[in-house]
Amino acid sequence: MTGKTEDLSATLANLRGDYRALVQRLEANEREFQRLGRAVFRVEEEERRRLARELHDGLGQNLTALKHRLALLASQLGDSRPDLQPDIDASLALCSQGLADTRELSRLLRPQVLDDLGLEAALDWLARTLGTSGGLAIEIRADGLPALEPDLQTLVFRLAQEALANVTRHAGASQAIVSVRVHAGMLRLTVWDDGPGFDVVAAMEKSRRGESTGLGGMKDRVALYGGHLHLESGDDGTRLAAAVPIPGESGILPP
Template sequence: MNDLDSLRQQYQDLLDRLQRNESEFRRLGRAVWRVQEDERRRLARDLHDGVGQNLTAIKHRLATIASMLPADSRDARNALEATIALCGDTLEDTRQLSRLLRPAILDDLGLEAALRWLARTQGEASGLEISVDIGTLPALDSDLQTLLFRVAQEALNNIARHAHARSALIRLVARGALLQLQIADDGQGFEPEQAQRAGGGGLGGMRERLRLYDGQLELHSAPGEGSRLRAVVPLT
């Protein structure tokens, strides 16, 4: 082997090693992320089934006690009713937190149902009109469903927090071997480059997660022009 061949060989070996490291890095990244989602799923269930059910029981018992009070104990009844209302609010907060952590609908009914649910609840909470357009999709593996759900969740959060929009659109379609999720709004828009340089956790995290699945994030927006986010991942 002459010098040039040996150099070529060394270069090829390095390249192979780099590629192995890169795919190992991705495998690890996906594993970490899966563990995190599993943990969220468990917490969400515990909150809903444990704390949530106990609060429901407490509320019912307080109502029973209230009904047992003599007619003239108005102060005690008022105090009990305020406590029942507090219990109800805490129950609602607990359920909301559980759904935010990991909505059961994503595991039970899949991505399409989860996106429709997200649009409805986010729309109600923020006053935005959110439409959903979902094409015919092949069966999607659970990692991919979670990935796209998290992208949509963060994008809608951003719209609710920053856009001052009136309406938004979620569109999910399969194009050949690619899955494409678009989320657009008619709000005030922003400078994507600048926003990403500022290093917000949301958009940066989204981009990194997508990269672990060989996906990409594109942002189109300018001040005054609304914004459009496109996430593309291979269907593997």
């Protein structure tokens, strides 16, 4: 080998080394970014949990007490002031509505059932809540799941919550199916609806321009867990599919 060729191979070897080091640094930065992103969501969920409890135990208890006091007052008045009865009835109805709204808001912020009974029960509750208010038939297929870490359960619940909110608000569908299963080390969620469909590319653009947060937020959140999100819409309805690796099962270590 001539001196020039030796120089060239040494330079190439150096370049390859630099390139490898750069790729490793980029991968490390990406992992750190994902870890921080997941930590932000964890803090957000914790704050939602606290607010949900505060609403339920604070405002909720006060409204219950107020309702009981009004009912007591009404019974003490008996038949002596029939002119006050309509106002008392209206006040009791307002208390009941306020109490129901408070409980609903508290559950939507962070459903206790997710922490107490897990993902399948929380999805059943979500389907019941959204189904009764919108006249949409929602089926949940999430039985036989293995034990999943709380972060993943929360992720899937929030994805299903946003996807079903989109179905009720935009799809004009009469039926939706939510399915969660584990296959080949991946946790897979699909949400299908039988609506007439929409322009997915235009909707994603809208999201990228910051005019909506739902679809973009779901995509970002899935990416933080090393997964991917796919959306297709057409004559057969709309299908949102998310796949996320399960730590430990797919060679990826927990954070």
